[in-house]
Amino acid sequence: MEFQIVPVPAEKLKAKIADQSQLGFGKYFTDRMLVVEWKGGQGWVDARIEPYAPFSLDPASLVFHYAQEIFEGLKAYKWVDGRIALFRPEMNARRFNQSGDRVCLPPIPEELFLKGIEELVSLEREWVPTAEGTSLYIRPAMIAVEPVLGVKPSDHCYFFVIMSPVGAYYAAGFNPVNIMVEDHYVRAVPGGTGEAKTGGNYASSLKAGLEAKKKGYDQVLWLDGRERRFIEEVGAMNMFFAYGSHIVTAPLNGSILSGVTRDSVLKLAPILGYTVEERQIDVNDLMSDIRSGKVTEAFGSGTAAVITPVGKLCYRDEVLQLTGGQVGTVTQKLYDTLTGIQTGKLPDQFGWIRFVA
């Protein structure tokens, strides 16, 4: 499929963000976006890269009422030799279609997903920031735009991609975040949509997040929806716990998101001399293992958050500090290795990098 390139008028080109330490996360957007439409009976049509601009949508569009929506998140990095690297984008393409299947959005050919992103990034290459810890965050999404109030899968959808130059996801940067275990609200249940990257999961998480924030915590750690007993994940991160050099994470049980970063940590850890295990983690056992000092570090993993150390963990009335509030060695090593591969400072021994032409 060819992409129609709609030029951006010179006077509409935005100024780049001069001070890259002020980027934050998802505050600025590049000059262009990719849009491809899907119509029942026709398939994918009208692929275009056009000036970044608001959509004009019918207020009856299905996405506004029944949340038929999915999204992805990946990053482009500018290497010192000037090349632009994407990290495992095929995983995002595959997961996008898995998410879409769950909410009855049409599958998009992986080639279209990948080529579209590459072409957009290539046109916007000047927007990829270069300062340490920065990148160009890429946000593909699909929405249902058929204007009808009956509950049904939409027969008109938009696939679109927008991009934002970003710094650290958390204001604290690479510093420990404090996390509260949520034992009232749940994020996902067996058979629900927890495994899909769909907007509704986030809408239903906001209230717990707000209440945690009021108590001074940055994020909520979700427990399983059936017994509220087993560790699932944090808002946009999978969770890991280090018992010395043994690293444990929850298994992909259908209600947690299958993170690309999670998978990368599981593959990198053994070559760094750590052992990994995917197993159910009972929150009561976890708390007692932290209390007794068996758990030495905890960290989250996600594209946006990369590897984020956990400082304090609160469950019911108990607050425990991990690693003395410092960044642990396992966490630091995984962060350095992962970001080293992403930015070309370390060899890409798994073939994870895909360059943008």
Ligand SMILES: *Cc1c(COP(=O)(O)O)cnc(C)c1O
């Ligand atoms: C996106 C996301 C993650 C992290 O996945 P990555 O592929 O590593 O970015 C974890 N949990 C949830 C709920 C997510 O939406």
